[in-house]
Amino acid sequence: MDFHLTEDQQALVSALQSILQDHGELPQGERLSYAYHHSGLQALLKASGFFDAAREMGALEAALIVIEAARLPVLVETGASALVAPMLLPANEGVDGPVALIAGRDLDKAHRNLPIATTALIDLGDDVVVLPVAAGAIETVKSVLAFPYGRFRRAPDLGAGRRIAGAGPKLRQWWRVAIAAEAAGAADSAVNFTVEYVKQRHVFGRAVGSFQSVQHRLVQCHAIARATYYMALRAAWSGESVHADMAACYVQQNVGRLLFDLHQFHGGMGVTTEHLLHFWTYRVRALQAEVGGVNDAARSVATKLWPAPTVAQQGRLVQAR
């Protein structure tokens, strides 16, 4: 076991942070927005080769990219482009990003990142369809969630895409890793932002952050963010689907606590969009229900750790009763 980044991983993160710091600023005119996708930064990261990290270095490195990018208030689509697609598709096959991840049963509904996507990966259960997204095919849907949301203007022709037989479970596995990675970065930024706020903001003659009731709950949020970080990276490292399920399950069951407490500690400022907090918290909220949310993730964990008994075992159980 080694929980420290290797020199190569550290170099990757440092290079990425440097670019994000220099080019990831939220434009003044977007400060009141619900979400802002930074297309220039997206292109820059692609041109700099960060989206190739999964294949060239490994899934853990790709997850690190997702985590770091998610720390920004501006959005760069990395979860699907840098992690899920490269881990799902054959090594000689790339996709144009940004990529939207779509549950096939909800095809007619609004989907995260669809308005900015050039490709959609559609989960049909057993199979996956890789579908190019044509310009003009998507109508934007207004949302308080901190991603661009949109739906197909008319039902897409799935036959126009490439069908990958049997890839559904793998898509859902890496989608869950991406959820955990993106949530880890966003949650950590939201916690840090709140910690700074409660140090500065005074009520009744003392800093909000000096109240024990605030401190204790903020620490719990910090613990969630920190545990999610390692769970996401471990799931990326191992490639084990149960680790992906656990990572998503852990953070998805804690979204409610993060959202309530972090906004609560900002008082009235927490319900405005003048503050940056919602860019992170409502990104985490958006991830809460994906791939079946906490319930599907939890059942998947349980099924893998305690598989259903075989017919012979069932017979013995019935006899024992």
Place this chain on the structure above:
Amino acid sequence: MEFAWTAEQEEYRKRVRTALDELLPDDWDERYVPESYASDLQVEFSRDFCAGLAERGLLVPHWPKQYGGNGADDWCHFILNEEMKAAGEPRGPQYMNINWIGPTLMTFGSEAQKEQHLKGIASGRVIWCQGFSEPNAGTDLAALRTRAERVGDHYIVNGSKIWTSYARTADWCFMLVRTGPGKKDITVLLTPMNAPGISVTSFPGLIKDGHLNEVFFTDVKIPVVNRVGEEGQGWKIVTHALSFERVGVPRYHTGLQALHLAVEQLREEGRYDNDPVIQTRVGALASKFEAARLLTYLVVDQRVKKSEANTDSNLSRITSLEATTDLMNFLGDVFPNGLAGGNVLLEDYYRINIPAGITGGTNEIQLDLIAQRGLGLPRSK
């Protein structure tokens, strides 16, 4: 980053499991575990069990060779702890000797103390108890009142200690006493529990038998040579001792094991495989324990790398506690007779964990420490 065990670590774990297979009696689960690791039965059993571990080089593997160890790293020590906890902690109270009493004496003890006590601990046959808490001094050790007055080459000790697990059967007590009026006038005395003037009273409680004792000291004569370090060094020594407990108990390991038992029982009763609600709760619990496991391993890794102490150990403790508490609530939800003649191992898990948020520093103290030292928030007024 690397999240796998090495081949050597896997091999070491097998060695520990083999030793457990060889040393535990066939009726361990049925007869001993339900009595809990602080019961007289288990404490006495630990003398033979730990001697057996010592013979196999598995009692103090992380100690330096000069004191009977093998100089193994913290991962080995932690694997040992995981396996022992998972087996119901057959070392009884001796985990304290191994984890922190011995290592503390290595740093602060006199040569005579090292000679006597390190050998004793490494033999696996000596029982210690910890004399910190008092009726009016728990987490707030500065409030302790048990006094030790110097008279010639002895101290005369008067006062009482409480919550003193294992006191009934202990040979020695690693005890904090007040040697002056100042807040930090605290001194450590190694007290033989058979000294005249010591009496132990057990009292009933929610935890299992043997955990709750009160120890009274009436004009107990303790030789000055039994003092660890100098007078007034108690704070420094205790802080050092507790740093060995940075990682804490591997609760995720015992938690996942208890969850496994619960699933088996629910399945036997026909209440698991067709119940998606229960399966969802089980999966969510397992994920929480996994979060605790990773945060705990993070701390072990930091220890192995000799990183400066930080609040990650406190984070691992609060995360483990939350998972443990959720599991206890789950057991309460699904087993109406869980604490009334139900599965004895699950009842043991539940009752042993009743004080999980109190022992080793209360949960609130952990949260305070992380808030102030980790997040840099101002002290509460």
